[in-house]
Amino acid sequence: MPLDEKLEIDNNNGVKKKLDLDDVLTQELGQLGKYQLLTILLAAFPVVVAAMATNEYFFTTGRIPTRCLIPQCDGDNPEYAPEWVLNAIPGSSMDSFDNCARYRNSSAASGGAGQCAKEWFDSTQTEPCDEYVYQNTLTIVYDFGLACEEWKRSQIGSFRTIGIMLVQPITGYVSDRWGRRVALILNTFNAGCLGLIRSFVHSYEWFLVTEILEAAVGGAAFMSCYILVTELAGPQRRVIAGATMSTIYALGQVALGLIAWGVPAWRPLTQVIYVPHLLILAYFWIISESVRWLMSKGRYEESEAILKRVAKMNKRPLSDNSLQALRATAEAQKLKEKPKEPWLVIQVIRSPIMLLRCVVTPILWITTGLVYGGLNINSVNMSENRYLSYIYVALVEIPGYWTAILLLDRIGRKPVLIGGYLLCAGCQFAFAFIPSGYNGLSLTLYLVGKYAISTVVTSVYVYTTELYPTKYRQRLFAFTSTVGRVGSIVSPLTPAMALTVWEHFPSVLFGSFALLSGLLLLLTPETLGIKMPDTMEEAEQSSLRTRK
Numbered sequence: 001m002p003l004d005e006k007l008e009i010d011n012n013n014g015v016k017k018k019l020d021l022d023d024v025l026t027q028e029l030g031q032l033g034k035y036q037l038l039t040i041l042l043a044a045f046p047v048v049v050a051a052m053a054t055n056e057y058f059f060t061t062g063r064i065p066t067r068c069l070i071p072q073c074d075g076d077n078p079e080y081a082p083e084w085v086l087n088a089i090p091g092s093s094m095d096s097f098d099n100c101a102r103y104r105n106s107s108a109a110s111g112g113a114g115q116c117a118k119e120w121f122d123s124t125q126t127e128p129c130d131e132y133v134y135q136n137t138l139t140i141v142y143d144f145g146l147a148c149e150e151w152k153r154s155q156i157g158s159f160r161t162i163g164i165m166l167v168q169p170i171t172g173y174v175s176d177r178w179g180r181r182v183a184l185i186l187n188t189f190n191a192g193c194l195g196l197i198r199s200f201v202h203s204y205e206w207f208l209v210t211e212i213l214e215a216a217v218g219g220a221a222f223m224s225c226y227i228l229v230t231e232l233a234g235p236q237r238r239v240i241a242g243a244t245m246s247t248i249y250a251l252g253q254v255a256l257g258l259i260a261w262g263v264p265a266w267r268p269l270t271q272v273i274y275v276p277h278l279l280i281l282a283y284f285w286i287i288s289e290s291v292r293w294l295m296s297k298g299r300y301e302e303s304e305a306i307l308k309r310v311a312k313m314n315k316r317p318l319s320d321n322s323l324q325a326l327r328a329t330a331e332a333q334k335l336k337e338k339p340k341e342p343w344l345v346i347q348v349i350r351s352p353i354m355l356l357r358c359v360v361t362p363i364l365w366i367t368t369g370l371v372y373g374g375l376n377i378n379s380v381n382m383s384e385n386r387y388l389s390y391i392y393v394a395l396v397e398i399p400g401y402w403t404a405i406l407l408l409d410r411i412g413r414k415p416v417l418i419g420g421y422l423l424c425a426g427c428q429f430a431f432a433f434i435p436s437g438y439n440g441l442s443l444t445l446y447l448v449g450k451y452a453i454s455t456v457v458t459s460v461y462v463y464t465t466e467l468y469p470t471k472y473r474q475r476l477f478a479f480t481s482t483v484g485r486v487g488s489i490v491s492p493l494t495p496a497m498a499l500t501v502w503e504h505f506p507s508v509l510f511g512s513f514a515l516l517s518g519l520l521l522l523l524t525p526e527t528l529g530i531k532m533p534d535t536m537e538e539a540e541q542s543s544l545r546t547r548k
Helices: 021-029 034-055 150-178 180-198 204-218 221-230 238-262 266-286 291-296 300-314 320-335 344-350 352-379 386-395 397-411 413-433 439-467 470-500 505-523 536-544
Strands: 066-068 091-093 101-105 121-128 132-134
Touching: 021 291, 021 300, 034 180, 034 221, 034 238, 034 266, 034 300, 066 101, 150 180, 150 204, 150 221, 150 352, 150 470, 180 204, 180 221, 180 266, 221 238, 221 439, 221 470, 238 266, 238 386, 238 397, 238 439, 291 300, 291 470, 344 352, 344 470, 352 386, 352 413, 352 439, 352 470, 352 505, 352 536, 386 397, 386 439, 397 413, 397 439, 413 439, 413 505, 439 470, 470 505
Parallel strands: none
Antiparallel strands: 066 132, 101 121
């Protein structure tokens, strides 16, 4: 039906019906025209720097191989793997020896640097190191003397995620109150300032504090960008817009791997990553606010100005009826007394439909954060060149994102999500129990699992956005993402779990959560072809609506 026929006209040719932005985008302005593409292009910069900031600790806190310092053998400039190393340290080869223990000394003899006889040591007994020799000095492990303190090193990623949990509700409030653009700029600028401060600290404690603070006040830039872009896209192009944002994020990870390869030392690497964040201040003047948010706040004059710019750039006419609807709604909004609404938590509790969604979606996000983060973190240990390993695992995300694009609008959100979770679960269980020696098959299963969870990443963003109403979308989205960070908190600890619990425990954990999430999706509605709801009532009714 043409848009003109959908608008109710009164006797004075005024418009009674509230403007439906999805109809205007679909039938008049274009669902993904030049204006929307320009917005995506502008959003690419903060998304890329956000991807680098989120993952830089993989390299700045990376494990450095160590060995015990052997005073009677090492000179003033000890070599990490000298020819005599297996005389003093347990190991099977020159490339594989204990990082944290040495044989007990059974002799007072000392031959000086370069001399270290096997007879000087009791190979039947070992003892922990007093001092260490590091293979390199590239990460904080060397600067802060972390050596064999694996849990202390690993928990940095977990504490960073706790900071991100704090930023989600704060950003949700800022975004719903002052706009998506303000939230984006504040997050990116704050991250840049604190990241630069961190590059100058000289203790583990201050490094950890600045890591948490940066995440707590600057860790939600991608979320703000994602919502800003998808709220301007039409319903049939929202998936493409969302997947494009995820693809840009993956390219940001690739850029991080390349930069870390070229600038391996952690202090200059941190500075190279965070200095560009400060350029975000220019976005106050070069990127527009979300029209959908402006309309939800009754700021229709600003909405009208932006819609006219969209029409001009997309070379599509904006009908007089749409403008009349916009102005009539603005007048009605001014005259209408706003009713006092219950606290959002009370509204959700009173609605069984919304309550179920607020229970299921955080579990989906916990699984996604756990598996996606865990596979990323473990990727740097897959080969001798950790930079290439990281880049390969980041690149395999892109086919996953575009698989979501191809399928979400064809077979629906739920089939793609369920299929992605179950494929990921199968790969994780198979990876855990495949016999040793099948390195090629293990790598294939690892990459297919990452591909599957990457398909889920794009799909779960789209699906969650469509389940929640515009008026509360950022806050409910932030709630879901905040609870989901539990998975991201656990994922940095999984390498340590593999060492202390069971080698394949992380894979079984990933597979179990993926299987659970696939089954829970049977309880939620399909959103393919459903208009993005603006109010709580529309969100509740969305499961009853027919597809377009």
